[in-house]
Amino acid sequence: MDGERSDSVLAEVTHWFFEDYLPTWVGVGSGTIHRAPDFILDYWSAPLHISSPTSQDWLLGSDAVTGLAGTHSNGVAGTELFPYGCSGSQGEGLSRRRCGY
Template sequence: MSSEAIPSQPGAHPKVHAAEMKGGTDMGGSREDAVRDEVGHWFFDDYLPTWVAVGSGAIPRGPEFILDYWAAPLHISGPASRDSLLDGDAVIGWLERHQAALRAQGYSYTAVPDSRMVFYHDAGVAIEVIWSRRRVDDSEIERLAVHFEVARESAGWRVVGIQHASTTADSLSTVWQAAS
C-alpha cells in the first residue's frame, strides 16, 4: 500500500485499491482481484469508518454494531493479553471497554499509515494494518500493528481472529519478526 496515511474520520472514505493491497500468494486471475476488492471495500469503506464513528461517539450506535463485522467466537491477543470471546455478548463487552478507554483519552479518528492483504482463497484473507488512534488535534493516543484473520461466513465477511502489538513503525515490513 502507499505510504500515504488513510484518515478515517467520520464521513471520510479511505482510498484503498486492490492493486495496492497485493501480497501473499499470487493465485492470478480475476477471482482473486474480485475478492480483494470486495474485502478491501468491506474493511476500509464500511467496517473502519463505522468503528471510528461509533468509537468517537459521532453516530448514536451502540457497540453491538461490531457483530456485523466480528464473529463470535473470536480470539484477540497481544503481548500482554489473550482473550477468547466465546459469544456475542463477550465480543460486545470487549469492544465497549476498549472504545470507552479510547474515548476517555479524546479519541477522534484512526489513521492507517500502512496496510496489506494476503489472499488465501475465496473465503479467507488476512488483513494487516498499522492503526494510529488519534485525537481531534491529531495527537496520537496509540499506534498498533494489527493482523486480522477474515473469513466469508453465511452472513458475509467477518473477523475471526485478531493479533496486535504496540509499535512506533510506519511500515508493516518493520513490525512483524519473520520466522527463520
C-alpha cells in the first residue's frame, strides 16, 4: 500500500475508532449512553475470538458476543491503530476497568 493510500486508510480508521466505536463502547460501559446489550452487534459478530493474558476463547453465537457488553470500562488509557490495507486494520486499546460494577 502506498504512503498516500495508507494515510487515507489511517485517517478513516482513526475517525471511526475515536468518533464512533470507542465513545460508544465507553459510554455504554460507564452508563452515560443507554443502549441495549445488543449494541455490540453493530460492531462485532460471531464467530469472534477473544483473548486475555490468562485465557482465550471463541464466541460462536450472537448471545455470547452480546455478553461482552456487560464489561465496564471507565476510559481508555492508550490506543494504537494499524492499517493493513484498504480493507483491513487493527485497533488496540488498553481499557481501564473497574471490578464489581
